[in-house]
Amino acid sequence: MNIYLLPLRFPDNHLLPDLASSISHAFNLTVLLLEKPLSLKEGYDPVRNQYNSTWILAQILKLFPEENCKILGITGLDLYVPVLTFVFGEAQLDGKAAVVSSFRLRDELYGLPKNAEKLKDRLEKEAIHELGHTFGLIHCHDPNCVMFTSTYAEEIDFKFIELCPVCSEFLKKSFHL
Amino acid sequence: MNQEKNDKPVSLLVVDDELSVRDSLTKWFKEDGFKVDSAADATEALKKLKPGVFDIIFLDIKLPGMDGMELQRRIKDVDPNATIIMITAYASVDTAVKSLKEGAYDYVTKPVDPDYLSHLVANVIKQRRLVTENVQLKERIQDLYEIDQIIGESPAMQKVFDMIKAVAPTDTTVMIRGESGTGKELIARAIHSNSPRRFFPIITVNCGGLTEGLTESEFFGHEKGAFTGALYRRKGKLELADGGTVFLDEVGNIDPKTQTDLLRVIETKQFTRVGGDETIHVDFRLICATNRDLELAVKQGTFREDFYYRLNVFSISIPPLRERRSDIPLLCNYFLKKLASSMNKPVTSFSAEAMEHLKAYDWPGNIRELRNAVERAVVVANAPVITAEQLPIPRTPKATAHDQSLDAVEQAHIQNILEQVGWNITRASEVLGIDRTTLYNKIEKYGLRK
Numbered sequence: 360m361n362i363y364l365l366p367l368r369f370p371d372n373h374l375l376p377d378l379a380s381s382i383s384h385a386f387n388l389t390v391l392l393l394e395k396p397l398s399l400k401e402g403y404d405p406v407r408n409q410y411n412s413t414w415i416l417a418q419i420l421k422l423f424p425e426e427n428c429k430i431l432g433i434t435g436l437d438l439y440v441p442v443l444t445f446v447f448g449e450a451q452l453d454g455k456a457a458v459v460s461s462f463r464l465r466d467e468l469y470g471l472p473k474n475a476e477k478l479k480d481r482l483e484k485e486a487i488h489e490l491g492h493t494f495g496l497i498h499c500h501d502p503n504c505v506m507f508t509s510t511y512a513e514e515i516d517f518k519f520i521e522l523c524p525v526c527s528e529f530l531k532k533s534f535h536l
Numbered sequence: 537m538n539q540e541k542n543d544k545p546v547s548l549l550v551v552d553d554e555l556s557v558r559d560s561l562t563k564w565f566k567e568d569g570f571k572v573d574s575a576a577d578a579t580e581a582l583k584k585l586k587p588g589v590f591d592i593i594f595l596d597i598k599l600p601g602m603d604g605m606e607l608q609r610r611i612k613d614v615d616p617n618a619t620i621i622m623i624t625a626y627a628s629v630d631t632a633v634k635s636l637k638e639g640a641y642d643y644v645t646k647p648v649d650p651d652y653l654s655h656l657v658a659n660v661i662k663q664r665r666l667v668t669e670n671v672q673l674k675e676r677i678q679d680l681y682e683i684d685q686i687i688g689e690s691p692a693m694q695k696v697f698d699m700i701k702a703v704a705p706t707d708t709t710v711m712i713r714g715e716s717g718t719g720k721e722l723i724a725r726a727i728h729s730n731s732p733r734r735f736f737p738i739i740t741v742n743c744g745g746l747t748e749g750l751t752e753s754e755f756f757g758h759e760k761g762a763f764t765g766a767l768y769r770r771k772g773k774l775e776l777a778d779g780g781t782v783f784l785d786e787v788g789n790i791d792p793k794t795q796t797d798l799l800r801v802i803e804t805k806q807f808t809r810v811g812g813d814e815t816i817h818v819d820f821r822l823i824c825a826t827n828r829d830l831e832l833a834v835k836q837g838t839f840r841e842d843f844y845y846r847l848n849v850f851s852i853s854i855p856p857l858r859e860r861r862s863d864i865p866l867l868c869n870y871f872l873k874k875l876a877s878s879m880n881k882p883v884t885s886f887s888a889e890a891m892e893h894l895k896a897y898d899w900p901g902n903i904r905e906l907r908n909a910v911e912r913a914v915v916v917a918n919a920p921v922i923t924a925e926q927l928p929i930p931r932t933p934k935a936t937a938h939d940q941s942l943d944a945v946e947q948a949h950i951q952n953i954l955e956q957v958g959w960n961i962t963r964a965s966e967v968l969g970i971d972r973t974t975l976y977n978k979i980e981k982y983g984l985r986k
Contacts, residue, residue, distance in 0.1 A: 407647075413560065440560035442623075444647045452566055497569040508568065510651035 360427050360534075362386065362490065363393040365419060367434040371461060374479055378433070381483040381520060382490060385505070387536045393430065395422050404439070412438040412449035412458055419456040429493050431486055432458035447485050447509070450492035457489035464512055481515045487522075494534060496526050546661055547589060550574040551581045551607065552596040552623060557646065561594060564653075578602035578610070587615045592660055595640075597624045597631055605631070608638055619660050623648075674735060686722055687870050690860035696723070699852045704730035709802075711787075711847050712825040714854030716974040717902030720825035721785060723854060728781040733821055736780030739773045744786035744973040751794050753810050756801075762811025772809065774801060777820045786973065787847065788828030788839065795843045802846055822847070827974065857899040857906060858942075864895050867903060871910040872922070883917045890924040897929050900946045905969030928967075947982040950975070959986050 364379055366372060379390040402414040419432050438446050438460045447464065450457035464481040466474045487505050499506035504523035509515045522530070530536045548570050550561045558574040565572045573590070575581035577599055584590075593611060597604040608620055622635045622643035632643040641660060644653065686697070703710055704727045712720045721740065728738040746754055753762070757772030774782060784790070790798070801807045806817045824847050833839035857864065868886060876883040886894065890913075899905050912928045930952065950968065957963040965975045978984075 413556070413563075439647065440564070441554065441556040442560045442646055442648060443564070443653070444649050446650065449563070450567075452563065492567055498567055508654065510649075510654050 360388055360429070361425070362388050362390045363424060363428060363430045364390060365393045365395065365397075365422070365430055365432045367397055367399060367415070367432045367458070368436055369433045369461070370435045371478070374461075374482060375433070377479060378483055378486055382431070382486060385487045385520070385522065386490065386494070386530070393422070393424060397422070399434075399436065407439055409437045409439040409445065410434075411440070412446055412460075413440055415458050416449055416451065416456050419458065420451075423455065428455070429490060430456050431490055432456070433482075433486070434458065434460050435462055436460060437462040447515075448489040450489040452492050452497070453495035454493050457493050459486045459489050464515070466512075469512065477516065480520070481512065484515050484518065484520050485509075487520065491522065491526065494530055494536075496522075496529060499523055499526055501525070545569070545571045546591050547571040548573070549581065549584065549590040549593045551576075551578070551593065551599065551604070553577060553598075553600055554596075557596070557623070564650075565657075568654075568657075578607040581607060582610060582614070585611060585614050588617070590615070590618050591664060592619045592621065592657065594621050594623055597622050597628075597635065597643075605635060605638065608635060608640060612639055619664060621656065621660070686719065686726060687867050688860065688863045689866060690855075690863045692855040692860045693863060696852060696854060699850075700726055700730070703727060703850050703852075705732065707731075707821050709822045709847060709849040710824070711849070711851045712823065712854065713851060714825070714827060715856045715900075715902055716827050716970045717899075717904030718854040718856060719903050720827075720854060721783065723852065724781075724783045724785075724823045724825060727823055728783070728821075731781070731821065733780050737777055738781040738783055739777035740783045740785055741773050742785045744789040744971070746789075746794075751791065752797065755794065755798065756807050756809055757816075758810035759812040762809070766811065769809070774807065774818050774820065775809075775816055778818045779820070781821045781823055784822065784824035786826060786828075787824035788826040788830055788833060789973070792838070792840065795840045799840065799843045799846060857902045861895055864899075864906070865891060867906055868894055868910055871907050872914065875911050875914045879914055881914055881917065882920055883914050883922060884920045886922045887924065890922050890927055893924045893927060893929070898942070898945055898949075900949055901969030908966070908969045943982075946978070947984070950978055950982065951984055954979075954984065 362382055364375060366375065375392065379392070383390045397418055399410060399415060402410045402418070404411060415432060415434070415438070419430050422430065438448065438458065440446055440449060445463060448457060448459035459482070461478060461482050462468070464478055464485065466472065466477055484505050491506050496506050498508040501507060501523040502517060503519045504526055505518055505520055506522060506526050507518045509518065548565050550558050550572065551574070552558050552561070553576055555576075558576070562572045562574050573584060575584055578601055595604045595608060595611075599607065602610075604622060608622070611618060611620060620640045622632065622640045623646060624631060624643055625646050635643055642656060644656065686693075688694075688696070700723065710724075710727060712723050714720050725738060728734060741754065753766075753770070753772065755772050755774055757770050757775055758766050760766060760769045801818075802822060805819060806815050808815055830839055830844055830848070834841050834844050868891070872883065872886070901908075909928050913922045913926045916926050930949065953967050954964050957967065961972055961975060965972045968975065
């Protein structure tokens with residue numbers, strides 16, 4: 360099984376090699392870059408000035424390069440689901456596709472100085488978190504585990520980039536990863 | 537997985553006519569490990585609803601057909617324990633307040649902040665756990681005082697159990713008569729625990745131990761500055777028992793003035809705190825206990841006749857242990873098991889001789905004395921079987937052969953113990969398994985002197 364990274368209006372392409380490496384390390388799978396054009400216009404809500412992540416997921420699912428794989432869309436756009444004010448990302452639970460946004464992971468959005476290292480760290484954690492859902496992992500109660508739920512940016516900084524032993528064991532048993 | 541205390545996964549129902557809202561909430565909560573179902577309208581929701589199926593229900597206020605407010609009422613009829621959180625597209629305070637008044641836990645406005653939603657659901661789960669724990673604890677406390685916990689198979693005790701069962705569900709005042717150590721308080725608690733007042737407190741007032749001068753304050757409470765040392769306002773025992781039961785232990789020891797005051801409160805169910813002018817209304821059931829001959833006290837004029845008749849509505853007499861000897865082995869084995877387990881000692885039984893000895897003894901201190909005797913035997917036991925020598929009770933009563941009356945045996949026994957402990961009243965009352973007041977009463981009754 361391969362994991363594909365699909366940049367979707369992502370302004371920080373220089374982060375992709377390290378991101379691919381972290382994801383590969385977390386799931387013990389090969390990570391490849393997928394470059395396919397995808398119009399996101401219809402997913403835009405002008406009232407909210409945000410993009411519907413559920414709609415984006417549906418578009419990603421149309422792009423499958425091979426049967427047995429996962430695709431993670433990476434975007435710099437602000438994402439939402441209809442009932443929530445925003446999301447860092449969205450995934451199909453036990454499915455094939457996920458999307459993650461760097462928009463709300465940037466310190467400068469909160470009036471703080473730009474911090475490239477933090478952005479990289481948060482993006483890697485949230486990318487692994489959303490991909491974890493595609494492998495059937497739900498939110499973990501271990502605050503150190505990357506599958507611990509984070510509802511604001513600083514909360515992401517508290518958890519580690521690794522999966523806890525329980526979540527790792529689940530992946531080993533279910534997917535032999 | 538998100539689970540309630542009883543390990544059942546937390547189950548949610550999302551009721552909203554917008555598919556995108558249903559889908560996004562369902563997805564969000566599934567990632568949290570909840571069991572989630574959804575419904576597009578009231579009809580679908582009511583079809584899925586059964587008592588206990590859903591823990592939390594997210595309910596859109598505006599629904600096609602039956603609206604969210606009406607559906608909320610219908611849900612409460614089917615499953616009053618379900619926690620309802622209303623969802624609204626507009627921050628309509630009126631509707632939100634109305635839904636809260638109807639019993640909703642909270643409301644959220646679409647779109648909702650994810651952090652707020654997470655905390656809201658976490659709080660609901662925490663509150664539901666506390667409610668469940670509270671109910672379980674109340675049930676456990678009730679179990680502690682179940683009638684079954686009172687040991688006795690003798691016909692005399694069976695009669696007592698029947699009386700408890702008959703009087704418990706009523707609000708009737710109960711007078712428990714019995715010698716010291718027969719378990720009058722346990723009976724009072726059993727009545728309270730089997731009454732409709734069981735979720736309110738039972739407040740015990742030991743009328744034999746009331747400090748002179750502070751009795752009034754003990755019963756009725758006092759206002760700040762009511763007397764020297766009254767630094768704060770303090771609720772009295774009657775106020776603390778509001779909704780529950782007041783247990784007046786050793787009621788025969790209440791002084792005449794307090795008898796008058798209590799009589800008035802029992803009749804009017806209202807009083808004022810010492811030093812205060814606010815009328816306090818209370819609702820309590822009264823249970824009292826005594827080992828004194830109240831009829832004699834009435835005749836002697838030390839106990840008010842009207843107070844006596846107000847208390848002596850339903851009387852339960854607990855037989856002393858010597859009158860139900862068949863219960864002694866049962867009680868001994870019950871205490872042995874309980875005490876050996878709490879002391880972590882492998883003591884399992886009594887020798888045949890020890891049991892004969894236990895059955896033959898008169899137990900003037902009744903169950904309290906028997907329990908203390910078993911406890912001391914367990915402490916000194918160095919083998920699984922307790923021998924007769926390890927029992928801390930006299931092998932033969934020292935009363936003279938020509939006077940074997942119960943009073944004479946009791947008098948002789950108390951005299952013996954007092955002499956053994958050098959007239960140390962505290963020590964003697966411990967050995968006899970009776971309280972100090974009772975011992976003083978008996979010393980006075982028998983005219984015992986050093």
